[in-house]
Amino acid sequence: MTASRTETTMLPQPQVDLLPKEGVVAVEHGVDGHTVLTVEREHLLDVLKSLKETPGLDCNLLADICGVDYPERDARFDVVYHLGSLEHGHRFRVKVPVTEDDATVPSAYGLWKAADWFEREAYDMFGIRFDGHPNLKRILTHEAFHGHALRKDYDPSQRWLLTEENLMTPKWSTGEQKNDDHLDTQVLNLGPSHPATHGTLRTVARLDGEYITEAECEIGYLHRCFEKMSETHGWEQVIPYTDRLNYCSSMINGVGYALTVENLLGVEVPPRAQVVRVILSEFSRIMDHAVCLGANLVDLGALTNFWYFFQIREEIYGLLESCAGGRLTVSYARIGGLAHDVPLDFEEHVRSLLARIPKFIDDVDKLVTTNKIFRDRTEDVGTISGEEALAWGWTGPCLRASGIPYDVRKAYPYSGYEQYDFDVPVASTGDTYARYLVRMEEMRQSLRIIEQAIDNLPPGPVITDDHHVALPPKEKVYTEMESLIWHFKLIFDGIKVPAGEAYGFTEGANGELGYYIVSDGTGHPYRIKVRPPCFAIYQAFPHMLEGSLVPDAIAILGSLNIIAGELDR
Amino acid sequence: MKDVSTVNVDRGRIPLSEQIYLGPIVRGLTVTLRHFMRNLFGHKDVATIEYPEVKRQYSERLRGRHILTTRDDGSLRCVACYMCATACPAQCIRIVAEENPDAPVSAEKRPKVYEIDLLHCVFCGFCVDACPEEAIIMSRQHEMAFSSRAEAIVGIDELRQKGPIDQEDLGYRPYF
Numbered sequence: 198m199t200a201s202r203t204e205t206t207m208l209p210q211p212q213v214d215l216l217p218k219e220g221v222v223a224v225e226h227g228v229d230g231h232t233v234l235t236v237e238r239e240h241l242l243d244v245l246k247s248l249k250e251t252p253g254l255d256c257n258l259l260a261d262i263c264g265v266d267y268p269e270r271d272a273r274f275d276v277v278y279h280l281g282s283l284e285h286g287h288r289f290r291v292k293v294p295v296t297e298d299d300a301t302v303p304s305a306y307g308l309w310k311a312a313d314w315f316e317r318e319a320y321d322m323f324g325i326r327f328d329g330h331p332n333l334k335r336i337l338t339h340e341a342f343h344g345h346a347l348r349k350d351y352d353p354s355q356r357w358l359l360t361e362e363n364l365m366t367p368k369w370s371t372g373e374q375k376n377d378d379h380l381d382t383q384v385l386n387l388g389p390s391h392p393a394t395h396g397t398l399r400t401v402a403r404l405d406g407e408y409i410t411e412a413e414c415e416i417g418y419l420h421r422c423f424e425k426m427s428e429t430h431g432w433e434q435v436i437p438y439t440d441r442l443n444y445c446s447s448m449i450n451g452v453g454y455a456l457t458v459e460n461l462l463g464v465e466v467p468p469r470a471q472v473v474r475v476i477l478s479e480f481s482r483i484m485d486h487a488v489c490l491g492a493n494l495v496d497l498g499a500l501t502n503f504w505y506f507f508q509i510r511e512e513i514y515g516l517l518e519s520c521a522g523g524r525l526t527v528s529y530a531r532i533g534g535l536a537h538d539v540p541l542d543f544e545e546h547v548r549s550l551l552a553r554i555p556k557f558i559d560d561v562d563k564l565v566t567t568n569k570i571f572r573d574r575t576e577d578v579g580t581i582s583g584e585e586a587l588a589w590g591w592t593g594p595c596l597r598a599s600g601i602p603y604d605v606r607k608a609y610p611y612s613g614y615e616q617y618d619f620d621v622p623v624a625s626t627g628d629t630y631a632r633y634l635v636r637m638e639e640m641r642q643s644l645r646i647i648e649q650a651i652d653n654l655p656p657g658p659v660i661t662d663d664h665h666v667a668l669p670p671k672e673k674v675y676t677e678m679e680s681l682i683w684h685f686k687l688i689f690d691g692i693k694v695p696a697g698e699a700y701g702f703t704e705g706a707n708g709e710l711g712y713y714i715v716s717d718g719t720g721h722p723y724r725i726k727v728r729p730p731c732f733a734i735y736q737a738f739p740h741m742l743e744g745s746l747v748p749d750a751i752a753i754l755g756s757l758n759i760i761a762g763e764l765d766r
Numbered sequence: 767m768k769d770v771s772t773v774n775v776d777r778g779r780i781p782l783s784e785q786i787y788l789g790p791i792v793r794g795l796t797v798t799l800r801h802f803m804r805n806l807f808g809h810k811d812v813a814t815i816e817y818p819e820v821k822r823q824y825s826e827r828l829r830g831r832h833i834l835t836t837r838d839d840g841s842l843r844c845v846a847c848y849m850c851a852t853a854c855p856a857q858c859i860r861i862v863a864e865e866n867p868d869a870p871v872s873a874e875k876r877p878k879v880y881e882i883d884l885l886h887c888v889f890c891g892f893c894v895d896a897c898p899e900e901a902i903i904m905s906r907q908h909e910m911a912f913s914s915r916a917e918a919i920v921g922i923d924e925l926r927q928k929g930p931i932d933q934e935d936l937g938y939r940p941y942f
């Protein structure tokens with residue numbers, strides 16, 4: 198029960214002789230357990246292809262694509278790919294340096310559909326062009342935006358006004374169109390502000406009667422430049438920002454971020470902090486699923502369930518608030534542990550919740566699961582096969598509903614998840630109903646984890662005593678000169694994370710939540726890239742809509758649990 | 767893939783007993799009826815609160831509006847060391863320091879201006895963690911409304927502790 202991140206840094210390693218050679222300039226072993234390949238642009242596609250298709254490598258998951266800007270280098274940008282194999286467990290980071298004048302790389306869309314939006318984001322933020330991308334345009338910012346926001350020389354105080362003529366309009370949505378019966382089709386905007394979108398998401402759809410024939414999504418309405426802003430803050434100061442990613446389960450985001458930085462720092466988290474992190478993360482997962490299901494059911498006309506689920510959520514918020522002092526934005530995790538110990542009645546409080554929550558889940562279960570109206574409404578709606586879901590970069594409950602049992606907590610245990618006995622719920626049908634069933638069961642499994650964790654809550658400190666990382670305890674600061682100096686130094690200089698980079702990933706409520714962090718050794722992050730699980734999931738949404746009914750679009754959207762906070766960052 | 771213990775949640779085809787709506791509907795109605803009866807006659811189990819008549823009892827860790835604590839003689843404990851302003855992720859604390867003429871230690875400072883922009887503040891409590899003097903703590907006061915942005919920038923007078931410390935509605939502070 199000691200190792201926290203070191204567990205994950207011992208990721209399975211690929212067989213060295215299988216690695217592609219041509220065009221690979223350097224092979225390194227990252228502190229985060231990734232095999233890091235630096236590749237020449239001319240050979241990028243071949244390398245990616247062999248990583249994906251060589252038996253024994255089988256990288257079927259493209260987790261993330263992003264850019265990093267190094268203005269003082271000749272080849273100014275790195276395009277960074279994060280790949281993984283669900284079968285073998287090994288992970289790759291592929292880096293391609295490109296110059297500013299010729300910032301073009303071939304698109305990986307042909308290999309993984311997941312590249313679609315990730316490449317658009319890298320284009321939007323850095324101006325890197327992806328040759329052969331089907332629809333390369335801005336994604337998080339709007340068409341009237343000038344410059345590329347994550348370049349180091351972009352001045353964030355600039356403002357760009359979007360006027361109506363610059364609104365995103367898909368090519369197919371202008372002009373008349375007739376269907377086969379020579380009747381007019383019409384273009385409908387779903388959202389951005391619509392009760393059923395639960396956030397600011399806009400989908401433009403072409404309707405042929407009740408059927409959607411074409412659709413395109415526009416996102417970015419909630420873009421708050423999380424990544425740009427973290428570059429101007431200290432490492433610790435990023436934590437309140439992470440609360441605002443997936444705000445339905447803010448605890449998980451903070452823990453994921455802290456784990457990644459801890460990995461780069463090489464600090465150990467005390468056992469007690471690990472267990473508390475697990476307990477509160479699992480409660481957050483329950484809340485997140487409860488909100489997702491509750492809202493999804495309301496959209497389908499089943500209001501009562503929403504109340505039962507929201508009661509759970511209210512009560513869990515009470516627990517989080519008694520620990521952290523905040524309900525929605527908890528800011529409880531710290532690099533190296535937790536902000537402070539849990540309150541005295543924590544154990545009692547957790548146990549009373551454990552006793553209460555199952556009742557509400559059972560109530561919803563009785564109301565909905567076997568209800569034929571609900572089943573008719575959700576079965577065979579928004580069906581996606583496991584293979585296809587993976588190609589789009591899906592992870593989390595949505596992927597498991599399509600039959601692939603990938604769960605970061607099992608595949609790459611962190612914070613001691615390996616000691617807990619729990620099962621990964623999977624379903625095979627991949628439809629909206631399956632996603633409902635998986636989430637219901639996941640809540641029960643989370644309760645199982647919490648039960649085991651609370652029985653084994655070890656005593657001891659909740660934050661590392663390394664004062665390069667964590668503030669010394671307050672009573673020492675008040676009384677001891679040395680502690681006061683540590684305190685002073687840490688506040689004014691911030692945590693000095695050694696130069697390097699790491700990709701840390703945890704199981705967020707929606708799937709693999711990744712943080713790719715680059716440090717240059719100063720007190721500020723050089724680059725933080727978040728891999729939000731629902732970004733990958735949502736890019737498949739317009740494609741899932743084609744051929745479905747308008748009311749089904751609402752059912753599908755709700756079951757994907759798209760949280761605009763983490764989608765747009 | 768590593769062998770993981772999975773549980774299959776597939777439910778297969780709708781069995782005949784569920785084809786005819788009746789069973790599940792009756793079961794569902796029992797659930798709602800049970801909730802209804804209990805909330806009407808028995809022990810009420812409702813999460814909603816009739817705010818603002820009834821208010822939720824928050825823990826003593828709630829991060830609400832700040833308090834600048836004072837010493838026994840009524841002077842601010844703050845020594846204008848700027849640590850809170852440095853730690854603040856929202857950069858919403860503005861301090862102007864001045865020499866404290868009646869300080870026990872010479873060259874001690876005190877704030878001439880201490881302002882927090884409550885509309886920028888994200889109530890993270892980092893300022894409380896950063897303060898080496900316990901000079902800034904938080905209350906449970908979370909209902910704030912302003913009629914202008916300027917009004918949301920509160921200074922020493924608004925933030926200063928009003929009476930004895932135990933009569934404040936204390937929220938997040940060291941040790942709690």
Ligand code: SF4
Nearest residue numbers: 854887888890891893
């Ligand atoms: S609570 Fe956070 S945001 Fe508000 S003043 Fe303190 S440090 Fe700044």
Ligand code: SF4
Nearest residue numbers: 844845847848850897
């Ligand atoms: S409130 Fe505390 S941290 Fe802030 S300036 Fe005063 S003494 Fe320093």
